Amino acid sequence: GESVGLHLPTLSVQEGDNSIINCAYSNSASDYFIWYKQESGKGPQFIIDIRSNMDKRQGQRVTVLLNKTVKHLSLQIAATQPGDSAVYFCAENTGGFKTIFGAGTRLFVKA
Amino acid sequence: KAGVTQTPRYLIKTRGQQVTLSCSPISGHRSVSWYQQTPGQGLQFLFEYFSETQRNKGNFPGRFSGRQFSNSRSEMNVSTLELGDSALYLCASKRGQPNTGELFFGEGSRLTVL
Numbered sequence: 011g012e013s014v015g016l017h018l019p020t021l022s023v024q025e026g027d028n029s030i031i032n033c034a035y036s037n038s039a040s041d042y043f044i045w046y047k048q049e050s051g052k053g054p055q056f057i058i059d060i061r062s063n064m065d066k067r068q069g070q071r072v073t074v075l076l077n078k079t080v081k082h083l084s085l086q087i088a089a090t091q092p093g094d095s096a097v098y099f100c101a102e103n104t105g106g107f108k109t110i111f112g113a114g115t116r117l118f119v120k121a
Numbered sequence: 122k123a124g125v126t127q128t129p130r131y132l133i134k135t136r137g138q139q140v141t142l143s144c145s146p147i148s149g150h151r152s153v154s155w156y157q158q159t160p161g162q163g164l165q166f167l168f169e170y171f172s173e174t175q176r177n178k179g180n181f182p183g184r185f186s187g188r189q190f191s192n193s194r195s196e197m198n199v200s201t202l203e204l205g206d207s208a209l210y211l212c213a214s215k216r217g218q219p220n221t222g223e224l225f226f227g228e229g230s231r232l233t234v235l
Contacts, residue, residue, distance in 0.1 A: 053226030111164040
């Protein structure tokens with residue numbers, strides 16, 4: 011069935027280091043991918059997106075990489091800050107009207 | 122611009138009861154999606170509505186239903202509640218074009234079933 015999964019459920023990084031969160035997706039027909047950040051007590055919030063006709067997209071301190079050959083997505087956060095501590099979800103837009111989310115990775119930033 | 126508003130924020134029910142949750146999308150957004158989030162799990166897609174029509178549905182039993190009104194506000198209903206229905210129910214809106222655009226989430230309705 012359709013699924014978007016994450017390799018690591020938790021990630022702990024030192025403040026100032028770079029973070030990399032990985033994600034695998036199963037639907038090779040999906041062409042739109044999004045990363046969301048969820049802080050405690052809040053709903054998920056959009057971070058960055060990428061279409062399948064791209065392999066890299068950069069935002070402010072974040073970069074998303076897409077490898078369609080192996081159906082892999084990653085989120086890179088540069089100079090990780092305590093405020094980056096949250097759960098990160100990758101999401102895949104399937105069939106137009108349905109967005110499927112992965113299980114999430116919890117990022118801990120150590121001061 | 123007001124964000125997505127969900128009510129109630131917290132509620133406690135007992136097994137067998139039913140519950141209705143409400144979602145007001147961002148003004149101008151015509152698509153509303155509902156997700157169930159349980160501890161340690163990701164967000165499970167429930168359904169998506171656009172112009173009062175359900176366009177897609179997730180793998181949930183028929184006890185879970187929803188609707189959308191002409192002003193784009195949406196409600197979801199869960200009947201004959203079970204303990205496993207305890208979860209955070211999230212509503213998200215977007216303008217409506219398929220396969221593009223971010224979802225804007227509310228803060229959720231946390232349902233506890235005793």
